[in-house]
Amino acid sequence: MAKVILKDLKKVYPNTEKKKKVKKGEEPQEKKSNLQITDEGVVAVQQFSLEIADKEFIVLVGPSGCGKSTTLRMIAGLEDITSGELWIGDKLMNDVEPKDRDIAMVFQNYALYPHMTVYENMAFSLKLKKVPKDEIDKKVRQAAEILDITQYLDRKPKALSGGQRQRVAIGRAIVRDPAVFLMDEPLSNLDAKLRVTMRTEIRRIQQKLGITAIYVTHDQSEAMSISDRIVLMKLGVLQQNDLPQNLYDQPANQFVADFLGNPPINNLRGVVKGGRFELEDGSASCDCSLCAGAGEGRRVTLALRAESAVVGQEGPLSCEVTSIYQMGKEEMAYLRFGNSEFRAYISVEDGLKRGQKVNVALRGRGVFLFDTETGERIA
Secondary structure, three states, rough: OOOOOEEEEEEEEOOOOOOOOOHHHOOOOOOOOOOEOOEEOOOOOEEEEEEEEOEEEEEOOOOOOOOOHHHHHHHOOOOOOOOEEEEEOOEEOOOHHHHOOOEEEEEOOOOOOOOHHHHHHHHHHHHHHOHHHHHHHHHHHHHHHOOHHHHHHHHHHHOOHHHHHHHHEEEEEHOOOOEEEEEEOOOOOOHHHHHHHHHHHHHHHHHHHOOOOEEEEEHHHHHHHHOOOOEEOOEEEEEEEHHHHHHHHHEEEEEHHHHHHOOOHHHHEEEEEOOEEEEEEOEEEEHHHEEEEEEEEOEEEEEEEEEEEEEEEOOOOOEEEEEEEEEEOEEEEEEEEEEEEEEEEEEEHOOOOOOOOEEEEEEEOEEEEOOOOEEEOOO
């Protein structure tokens, strides 16, 4: 197993498109892109630094196009590194061929050979390395036992379910006994129920084998449930790197707060006036201790998680219940504050009705104040 270090990794895709000639009288049209475009090309990953401990399970997460898969592919050697350093163990890997990096990768689409049995699929990479037959047999059967697929070794992939195929793909990686285990959205093709089961299995296998694992997903629930640490990315830039609960409780900026959490965090946009929070349209205001020292007239976003908005007789926010949705023992109430609306959990026993006037207190760790323009956290 091995420690992985990424030092200021950068990936730039050179501009290959020819500039179109602009007819006389026409304005040149710029191609829209959220990624940074320089004279070098499109910057997919920028100054990415990360240290991954031996046997640690790291999850790279973020929206589509954030650079998480590109980062994983640079580690695997499937993408060239524009600048920066990649170390696996005590060896610099920038110019090392993928087959010599002592890594194993599990892809989204399983990538199994349809004409081979499960046993042959799992043994294939070892045969290429000319590993002795008895050792191949031992490794394949050990991996099959760990993954509970021994009974399927003589079957071909078409005779397996999605979850079974994914186990075979994982088994094919395990038999190589890699220093680093890379997984690129391995569960995205499975149904929701099977994804929950398989992510628990992947975590169990990683802990049992003591493998350093780097896992890519866009699913925040998946990231929160299986990782030792989460690395959240946006537009090729690392936004926050911390324990899952710390990202939820202490987001570094508004993007992090918005990305994590279900239901999504409530965002009330306003300004600081006289030390109070006032909605940007002036329709309502409230006392807000977080606004102290934020700066008079500053445009801010008061962000609160549904569980931190406590509905009762006391509280700084005077609201009206607009709708209520049943969620078993709990209910989700939609509350109108001025011309804005936000969500809060309530108890069935509260007996709240639509149109009822209530006060809301802000309690717990899920209340934040962000600068509206920059997204930086103020408090």
